[in-house]
Amino acid sequence: MKKYSLLVISLLIITLSGFTVKVPKAVSDAFAKKFPAAMEIKWGKENANEYEADFKMSGNKMSANFLADGSWTETEATIAVNDLPAIVVATVKTKYPAHTIAGAGKIEKANGEILYETELKKGSKKMEVILNADGSIVK
DSSP, X not given: XXXXXHHHHHHHHHHHHTTOOOOOHHHHXXXXXXXXXXXXXXXXXXXXXXXXXEEEETTEEEEEEEETTSOEEEEEEEEOGGGSOHHHHHHHHHHOTTOEEEEEEEEEETTSOEEEEEEEEEXXXXXXXXXXXXXOBOO
């Protein structure tokens, strides 16, 4: 039994160490400057060129993406469904009348663009719809 427990613990340590992401100093410095109040920060890779920090700030779950040179690309924050713009809610209700909005997020891009992410539920099925601030569907 001891051998089995040691094997499981060893595999767990190896697995968890594989998720460690080395973040370039330019990225960690840019993040600290932009989000000085961030807590519970966890880093990952969005893709080969982009780093993503998941964190909490002011009680909200957030994520922020940065290029390796420290350039900020976007921030996504969880928001209350009631905080979605009326035009976004109207579009969702029109296009997906059988669905309910179960969750929402606000995405701020480096170019100033604002997007809204909605998590829709219909029974046990879930889907995600992203909309522009004017209510037009992006994805």
